[in-house]
Amino acid sequence: MNPRLETTDVLVIGGGLAGERCAIEAAAAGHEAMILSLVPPRRSHSCAAQGGMQAALANCVKAEGDNPTVHFLDTVRGSDWGADQEVANMFAEEAPIAVRELAHFGVPWSRVKGGRNHYFIKGEAVDIDESLENDGLIGQRDFGGTAKWRACYASAGTGHAALYAVDSEVVRLGITVRDRTEAVSLIHDGTRCLGAVVRCLRTGRHFAVMAKTTVIATGGFGRIYGQYTSNATINEGTGAIIALDTGIVPLGNMEAVQFHPTTLSPSGILVTEGCRGDGGYLLDKNLERFMVDAEPEKQELASRDVVSRHMVQRMRDGNGVDSPYGPHLWLDIRHLGEEHLRTKLLEVWDICRDFAGINPAKELVPVRPTQHYSMGGVRVNKDGEAYGLAGLFAVGEAACWDMHGFNRLGGNSLAETLVAGRLVGQRVAEHASGTSLRADTGHAFDAIAAAEQRASDWLARSGDGRSIYDIRDAMGETMMYKVGIFRNGDELDDAVNELQQLLDDCDNAVLRCKDPGVNPELAFALRLKGMLRLAMTVAMGAKARTESRGAHFRTDFPLRNDEKWLNRTLVRWAVDRADPVFSYEPTGLIDLPPGHRGYGSDERIEMTQTLDGYNELVLDEQTRHGRRPTAEEMGSRLRRGAWQSVMQ
Secondary structure, rough: OOOOOEEEEEEEEEEOEEEEEHHHHHHHHHOOEEEEEOOOHHHOOOHHHHEEEEEEOOOOHOOOOOHHHHHHHHHHHOOOOOOHHHHHHHHHHHHHHHHHHHHHHOOOOOOOOOOEEEEEEEEEEEEEOOOOHHHOOOOOEEOOOOOOEEEEEOOHHHHHHHHHEEEEEEEHHOOEEEEEEEEEEEEEOOOOEEEEEEEEEEOOOEEEEEEEEEEEEEOOOHHHHHOOOOOOOOOOHHHHHHHHHOOOOOOEEEOOOEEEEEEOOOOEOOOOHHHHHHHOOOOOOOOOOHHHHHHHOOHHHHOOHHHHHHHHHHHHHEEEOOOOOOEEEEOOOHHHHHHHOOOOOOHHHHHHHHHHHHOOOOOOOEEEEEEEOOEEEEEEEEOEEOOOEEEEEHHHHHEOOOOOOOOOOOOOHHHHHHHHHHHHHHHHHHHHHHHOOOOOOOOHHHHHHHHHHHHHHHHHHHOOOOOOHHHHHHHHHHHHHOOOOOHHHHHHHHHHHHHHHHHHHHHOOOOOOOOOOOOOOHHEEEEEEHHHHHHHHHHHHHHHHOOOOEEOOOOOEEEEEEEOOEEEEEOOOOOOOOOOOOEEEEEEOOOOOOOOOOOOOOEOOOOOEEEEEEHHHHHHHHHHOOOOOOOOOHHHHHHHEEEEEEOO
């Protein structure tokens, strides 16, 4: 075997919860699996998830009556009717299994305490008697946009606990993990994915891994927003980049970008929604709880897009707290008490003390909205298989599966990593079982040569071109202030022009370090153009979508337009093309008709087409746009009409 060519049954690109859970499923089915990860898996961004994981367990008084159908309703409403409803239903049904599986893996879930419990609900202190029969069951807390308490949690370190437990399973199963490696391109023959070209970040060496099945699980692309994100520095959209570069695989709903209401100012570190779920308040500079009037029903627990807009508007109106780093608002969790903070919100306690030097039991916490999550990603069918290329799958935040639509409910992403990881992992294993590894190795060596040439070209540049870090910072400023929480056509036009200039500047940028081996500057340079191309798809997608839906809010088109825009954006952009190509497909089969979310504005342009008429077109239209066949026919996991019995 050529030392520059390795083989495996299943190649998983990304070592977070979604990728590892997918690899576990493949390995359990008897397949050889290899995980590539930029960092040791236990340092993946999954560990940053804090507050909880949604699953309809109905384990406490405030969760009574919850079931997967109610969870489905909340998810579709939360998505502002942008979600694939079959996927949302499938997810809601499977989430309780994922939570209990994590308990089996060793996650120390916080538990229900039978008897008298003290809570804060909508600003009021409330005592609730929990059934002694529920004592010791997995506990649940309130999160935004949900009808029931549903978020299962391990203090405020849920992602950390889950990642360590799942990674321990990876170790137990003997799955190969190659950390400090990066997939820089996909190997394919135009119809089938054959693996990936990999760059070792320790040595700079390129090699190919050919696989029966390849999975992209690289997380989100928040770092295109520069410093204005809660994402880790590794969340640069590498998986989306290599998929987009094929020109065959589309990305879906790239304009759907979520901002989390509460990140610590100025660092941008996440302060979990669990703080508000447990009774925390948002205050302006006058110490006024503005969300009570803004959203009387849900208050601080409206969905994230709604709360973020109210917060930014409050600051724009001059009611923010001035600071050297710009205005912010306050999160008040003092009334929860030190014991509560140091048990149920321990990670928040530590973050406040370590990164802001404040005691949250005695002091207000400075917060402001920051980019947090990417609803868009590699467009896949319900099996997780990418449009356009057989044998390529995507899972987790890297994928547009698409259960989140245009806004994700808190706790649904952590649940998605485990639910989709298991379900997609099963399909990955089935695909690997029915696929031969035989392929023309010439595709691999051609891809290696192309990757090496890109690196050599960067190292060979000379002159006084713009710094790659300056380009990065300028990209972040453009994205935050012109493709952020509030958007309009003029600013989006400016953003597209500015990003195009940065793309041009990138072609002439020069590196200071010429080392071909361990060279972080080169590693980032090789990603930068791809990040700019992702940013361009976000900005151009937002410009084209002349409506407001979920996290995509156009001040010049403030209404949700179901007549024109009840669809999903698809974008393809081959590396040799100057411009991306956009198209649109139906969101999926509709069971729950478009309506009011229960929070936010109820103004919208209603669709005139019948649901039956809309649904008749879905399969053919999605197939025309590159959808791969699924193991089960479309609609088989959609329980039609079940929502009617629990509609509130």
